[in-house]
Amino acid sequence: MNNRLKVLRAERDWSQAHLATELGVSRQTVNALETGRYDPSLPLAFKIARLFQMPIESIFSDEE
Amino acid sequence: MAGKRKLIIQSVIGFGLIMLAAFLMGGVLAYLETQGQDITSSAGALWAVGGFAAVTMLISLWVGFKWMSSIDEAAREAHKWAWFWGGSGGMAVGGVLVIMASLPQAAAIHIPAWYSERTDPAAYAATGAFAMLTLMLIGYTIAWAWWWLGRR
Numbered sequence: 001m002n003n004r005l006k007v008l009r010a011e012r013d014w015s016q017a018h019l020a021t022e023l024g025v026s027r028q029t030v031n032a033l034e035t036g037r038y039d040p041s042l043p044l045a046f047k048i049a050r051l052f053q054m055p056i057e058s059i060f061s062d063e064e
Numbered sequence: 065m066a067g068k069r070k071l072i073i074q075s076v077i078g079f080g081l082i083m084l085a086a087f088l089m090g091g092v093l094a095y096l097e098t099q100g101q102d103i104t105s106s107a108g109a110l111w112a113v114g115g116f117a118a119v120t121m122l123i124s125l126w127v128g129f130k131w132m133s134s135i136d137e138a139a140r141e142a143h144k145w146a147w148f149w150g151g152s153g154g155m156a157v158g159g160v161l162v163i164m165a166s167l168p169q170a171a172a173i174h175i176p177a178w179y180s181e182r183t184d185p186a187a188y189a190a191t192g193a194f195a196m197l198t199l200m201l202i203g204y205t206i207a208w209a210w211w212w213l214g215r216r
Contacts (some may be wrong), residue, residue, distance in 0.1 A: 025136035032215035038138050 002061045006034040008052050022051055071134050075127050082120055089116055142211040150207025154200035161195070 009019050016034070020027045023044065032038035040048065049056045089112070097103045132140060164170060177187040178194055 026139060028212065028215075029136050029138035032138055035215065037215040038141070041137050044137060 001039045002036055002063065003033065004059050005030075005048070008054075008059065009034070023047055071130055075131070078123060078127055082123065085116065085120075089113070138215075142208055145211050146204045146208035150203035150205065151200045152203070153207065154198075154203030155196065157203070158196040158199045162192075165192075 005019075009016070014022075016027045016030045020030045023030070024047075025044070029038070033040060045056050045060060049059060052059060093103050093109060096109075103109045132143065135143075174183075175188070175191065177183055178191045180187070
């Protein structure tokens, strides 16, 4: 699954550590999410969407 | 993160207390032996150590539960993945050894027991269980590292 997490984070000038703190996860988890090698659970995906104030489908995509 | 720090401190204290309790139990058993009591054939000592081991395992499970509850979902997924694939991989290696050990030819092999050079059935059962556990833990560690390395 692809996502725009890295772009959205960069737009806000946030570090991975900052985003991790906001989401209540580790920096390693944020990195795994950004590289698309780990797909978040629905609760975490909703949390991410709320944080960026965007619909989930604007952040995550199942297209290759 | 403060919660995790607290858990780590609690785990270290818990581990320290277990070590202290083990040291005290060893001291008590050694003292009783110096007083002429035959500890090695005492059923009471066997059950006392068994009870202590059971309490230790329960505390370890509780710490494991608290630990799993404190980490995030990716870290939890890594542990679950490692437990299944690493543990199963280790068990598969151990399974080969179990099958080989069940063959008549294996009767001639002299495998050292893991403590006190005992060669009775209970010692060999403990050796086998310990060997299987070790293989599973090795597999677990490799699988856990593999999971995270693949997501760097």
